Amino acid sequence: MGRYVLQRLLGLIPLLLAIYTLVFFLMRVMPGGPWEDAERPLPPAVVENLRAKYRTDAPLWEQYTDYLVGIVTRFDFGPSYRNASRTVNDIFADFLPVSLQLGAAAMLLALAIGLPLGVLAAIRHNSWIDHLAMLVAMAGISIPNYVMASLLVLLFASTLRLVPTSGWSGIFSSQAIIPALALALGPAARLARYTRAATLEVMRQDYVRTARAKGLRERGVVARHMLKNALIPVATVAGVQLAFVLTGSFFVETVCGVPGIGRYFVLSVTGRDYPVIMGTVLLMAVVISVVNLLVDLSYAVLDPRIRLG
Amino acid sequence: MASSSHVTIAQAAPVVRPEKAQGLWADAASRLLRNRAATLSLLFIAALLCVAAAAPWLAPYAYDAQHLDRAWQGPSAQYLLGTDAFGRDVLSRLMYGARVSLTVAIMAQVIILLIGVPLGLLAGYFGGWVDHLIMRAVDALYSLPDVLIVIVLMAFIKQGLGQAGTGPLGALGWLDGATGGLTGVLIGIGLTYWLTVCRIVRAQVLALREREYVLAARALGAGPARIIRAHLLPNCLAPVIVAASLGVPAAIMLEAGLSFIGLGISPPMPSWGIMVADGIEALRSYPHAVIAPCAALSLTLLAFNFLGDGLRDALDPLMRG
Numbered sequence: 001m002g003r004y005v006l007q008r009l010l011g012l013i014p015l016l017l018a019i020y021t022l023v024f025f026l027m028r029v030m031p032g033g034p035w036e037d038a039e040r041p042l043p044p045a046v047v048e049n050l051r052a053k054y055r056t057d058a059p060l061w062e063q064y065t066d067y068l069v070g071i072v073t074r075f076d077f078g079p080s081y082r083n084a085s086r087t088v089n090d091i092f093a094d095f096l097p098v099s100l101q102l103g104a105a106a107m108l109l110a111l112a113i114g115l116p117l118g119v120l121a122a123i124r125h126n127s128w129i130d131h132l133a134m135l136v137a138m139a140g141i142s143i144p145n146y147v148m149a150s151l152l153v154l155l156f157a158s159t160l161r162l163v164p165t166s167g168w169s170g171i172f173s174s175q176a177i178i179p180a181l182a183l184a185l186g187p188a189a190r191l192a193r194y195t196r197a198a199t200l201e202v203m204r205q206d207y208v209r210t211a212r213a214k215g216l217r218e219r220g221v222v223a224r225h226m227l228k229n230a231l232i233p234v235a236t237v238a239g240v241q242l243a244f245v246l247t248g249s250f251f252v253e254t255v256c257g258v259p260g261i262g263r264y265f266v267l268s269v270t271g272r273d274y275p276v277i278m279g280t281v282l283l284m285a286v287v288i289s290v291v292n293l294l295v296d297l298s299y300a301v302l303d304p305r306i307r308l309g
Numbered sequence: 310m311a312s313s314s315h316v317t318i319a320q321a322a323p324v325v326r327p328e329k330a331q332g333l334w335a336d337a338a339s340r341l342l343r344n345r346a347a348t349l350s351l352l353f354i355a356a357l358l359c360v361a362a363a364a365p366w367l368a369p370y371a372y373d374a375q376h377l378d379r380a381w382q383g384p385s386a387q388y389l390l391g392t393d394a395f396g397r398d399v400l401s402r403l404m405y406g407a408r409v410s411l412t413v414a415i416m417a418q419v420i421i422l423l424i425g426v427p428l429g430l431l432a433g434y435f436g437g438w439v440d441h442l443i444m445r446a447v448d449a450l451y452s453l454p455d456v457l458i459v460i461v462l463m464a465f466i467k468q469g470l471g472q473a474g475t476g477p478l479g480a481l482g483w484l485d486g487a488t489g490g491l492t493g494v495l496i497g498i499g500l501t502y503w504l505t506v507c508r509i510v511r512a513q514v515l516a517l518r519e520r521e522y523v524l525a526a527r528a529l530g531a532g533p534a535r536i537i538r539a540h541l542l543p544n545c546l547a548p549v550i551v552a553a554s555l556g557v558p559a560a561i562m563l564e565a566g567l568s569f570i571g572l573g574i575s576p577p578m579p580s581w582g583i584m585v586a587d588g589i590e591a592l593r594s595y596p597h598a599v600i601a602p603c604a605a606l607s608l609t610l611l612a613f614n615f616l617g618d619g620l621r622d623a624l625d626p627l628m629r630g
Contacts, residue, residue, distance in 0.1 A: 018449050026465045138618075142610040144562055146569055147603045150589055154600075158593045247456035251566060255589060266570045269464045277461060285453055292452075 001300070008293050012286070019285055020071075020278070024064055027274045054079065077279035082271045088279040091264065096283075099253070099260035101171040103245045106183035110241060113188040115234070118195025119227065125200060133192065140189025146251035149182035153255070166257035179256040183248045187241035194237040198230040205229070232302050239295035243288055333547070333624075340623040347619025350612035357609060361407040368401035373577040381595040391597040393587055399601050402579040406602065409491060409568075409580045410561050410609060413498070417560035418553045420499030421506055426549065428503065429510025430537055434518065444511070447504050459501045459563060463572040466493045489578030494567055498560050505552050513545045547624045554620045558613040565606055581606040 042050075051057040055066070070076040077088035121133040143151075156162045156178060163174040170176070202208065203226060211225045212218075249262025261280065268276035299306045341347055360367060369389075376396030384391045390399040432443040450458065470482040470493050485492040517523060523540050531539070567573030568582030576583060581602045588599030 015449055015452055019453070023461065026461075138614060139607075139611060142558065142614050143607045144566060144569075144610070146566070147585060147607055150585060150592060150599050150603060153592060154596050158596070243454035247454045250456065250460065251569060254570065266460070266572075269460055270571055272464060272468070277464070281453070281457060281461060284457055288454065289452060 001297075005293065005297070008289075008296075012289050015289070016282060016285060019281060020068060021064075023278050023281055024067070027278070028060060028063075054081065071282070078275045080268075080273055080276055082268065082273040082276075088275045091276060092261065092279065092283070095259060095261040095264045098168060098258060099246075099249050099262055102176065102179055102183065102253075102258060102260060103242075103249065105171055105176065105180040106245050106248075107187070107242060109180055109184035110187035110191055110245070111238065113184065114191025115195050117188070117192040118234075119199050119222070119230070121192065121196045122199035122203065122230075123222065125203075130196075134196070137189040137192045140185045141193075143185070144251070145182050145186055145248045146255050148185055149178060149252045149255040152178045152182055166255075168256075168258045168260075175256075179252050179258050182252045182256070183245050186248065187244050190241060190244075191234065191237060195230065195234050198233045199226055202226045202230045228302065232299060235295050235298050235302065239292050242291050246284060246287070337547075337620075337623040341619050344619040344622065346615040347623075350615040350619070353608070353612045354616065357407055357612075358411060360404055361411045364401075364404040364408055368398075368404045370398035370401040372402045372405040372579050373397065374401075381591060381598065383595070383597055390601045391595070393584070393598050394591065399584070399598055402584060403581070403601055403605050406579040406581045406584060406605070407609075409489075409574055409578070410564065410606075412491060413495065413560050413564040414557045414613065416495050417498045417502070417564075418556055420495055421502050421556060421560075422549070422553065424499055425503035425506030426510050426542075426545070429507040429545075430514060430541065432507070433511035433514025434533065434537060434541070440511070443507070447507055450501075450504055455501050455559075456563065456566065459497045459567065460570075460572060462497045462500055463493065463567055466497050467572065490573060490575040491578075494564050494573050497567070498563055501563075502556055502560065505556070506549060509548050509552055510545050513548060514541050517541055517544055551617075551621045551624050554613075555617040558610045558617065561606075561613065562610060 048057075055063060058066070067078060070078060075089070077092075079087050080091060083091070117133050117137070121130040124130050153166070157164060157166075163177055167175050171180075208221060208225050211221045216225075246262075249258075249260055250266050251262075252258070253260045253263035254266060265276065265280045267273075268280070341351075374397060376392065379388075379392055379396040380394055382388055382392040382396070388398050388400070390403065393399055393402070428443050432440040467490070469478075470485040472482075481492060481496075517540070523536060526536055526540055564573055565580060565582030565585070568580035569586045571586070574580035574583060584602035585599060585606070588595070588602065592599055
């Protein structure tokens with residue numbers, strides 16, 4: 001187990017290096033730097049000073065290695081181009097916790113909605129409950145999260161006046177409900193579809209028939225024999241849903257006025273704040289890889305037949 | 310007596326009406342048409358296509374005709390779906406926005422197929438270091454969320470096309486400007502979404518490459534080009550069509566999302582994503598300007614998703630859920 005984890009983590013290194021290299025060269029190859037705005041050109045002397053300050057005037061190879069060494073040894077993504085007084089690390093420290101809290105809440109919501117809906121649809125296969133659940137799931141997949149957020153704001157904030165329309169005051173305030181729900185519904189819908197398919201598959205197995213035949217109550221059959229086995233394929237999909245939650249924050253945080261890294265990242269991309277882009281991309285790659293590793297580890301817990309190695 | 314009992318047996322036997330021999334495509338089409346949701350979706354998409362094609366004649370106003378004195382008007386006989394912040398007709402902008410979404414629906418898949426199919430064929434047929442190189446790139450890109458990749462790419466594509474000089478890149482830059490940024494969006498989506506098609510084609514080719522009929526063709530002297538064209542490609546068609554049709558709603562959603570955050574279509578060209586973003590600024594006071602593009606976008610995505618699911622069930626009976 002320990003060796004397997006180490007192997008996977010080591011495999012992350014070439015991936016991160018490849019991403020770093022690709023983003024770095026895209027940053028440098030594209031004509032014009034972040035200060036060379038064609039519409040409002042800065043005086044050449046100012047541009048020169050900025051270039052010297054951010055060391056974009058050094059030879060390309062030197063920039064490549066210096067930046068990389070800084071990230072690896074000091075976890076230092078350098079200064080932000082747009083926000084001159086701050087470093088990327090400061091920005092992460094401010095904005096990342098908000099997005100992580102929101103993402104975690106959305107992920108839990110998605111599991112809490114998606115799993116029961118999928119199981120319910122499967123045990124009532126081909127009934128109106130099943131059809132309705134799958135129609136709702138299809139709608140959940142089809143409606144973009146920012147559309148969902150707008151409609152939720154319209155319904156719960158403007159019309160019913162149950163929660164404030166936008167802003168942020170912590171994950172446990174009523175303001176967090178709409179963004180968390182908007183982020184959760186798409187993943188919840190996908191989880192419901194996969195859970196239904198996995199449960200239907202398990203329901204056909206001999207051991208489920210045996211469990212029923214030996215007189216177990218339906219509740220015990222569903223919980224112990226069906227759910228536990230259906231969860232194995234669902235765990236993979238749950239890992240993938242995290243990516244949806246993370247990238248969903250790019251859109252939903254803008255609609256709901258949440259001061260998270262998603263909204264900041266979008267502003268950085270439009271403003272070509274390269275160090276922030278680099279930092280966010282690498283960070284997301286690490287988060288997603290680690291979660292995928294955890295998902296793979298959870299297989300071993302869910303299914304004793306699976307040996308990692 | 311003997312003859313009559315013979316007749317009885319024949320009558321008692323289950324009546325097996327020989328089904329009319331159908332090819333793969335006719336069979337799939339009849340299965341698709343039996344799927345009510347998919348048929349309805351197909352009708353909806355056909356109607357939308359007509360609206361998009363006829364937008365210049367159907368739309369009551371030009372998409373960029375501003376009437377600042379009539380901003381944020383609610384639905385009326387003059388403006389069926391009201392007006393936006395600049396007094397532009399929401400209905401007309403919706404119709405022109407349908408053009409953007411449907412162009413993305415078709416062209417994004419064309420670009421994805423143009424990248425994914427050749428790379429998948431190369432990787433699967435030749436194997437070795439070619440396969441290794443392509444599949445490492447696929448794996449690396451798969452480990453990042455597609456939305457993240459495309460957002461980062463768009464930052465560079467917009468910049469690159471905006472400052473492109475002459476030559477082929479300059480032509481692309483000109484095309485991008487003329488289409489209101491649509492060309493850049495299509496390039497970004499194409500560069501991000503070819504992975505799935507590439508994987509499918511590669512897997513299919515790997516499975517078929519050593520089959521007897523391919524070996525026979527090779528023994529008869531057929532070169533790689535002929536084997537790929539006559540024997541491998543046709544067998545990839547059904548799964549590729551399924552992947553492409555499931556990719557359509559993803560591409561439409563991505564274009565709208567990019568436009569929503571200001572990295573896609575450039576104003577004043579309308580995109581449903583831009584219309585949602587514009588409307589959100591006055592969400593509480595003038596909800597009509599948000600609801601219309603939200604409904605159009607969601608219904609279109611729903612239709613393409615149902616159609617994609619229907620096509621998958623029709624073309625690939627084994628995958629039916």
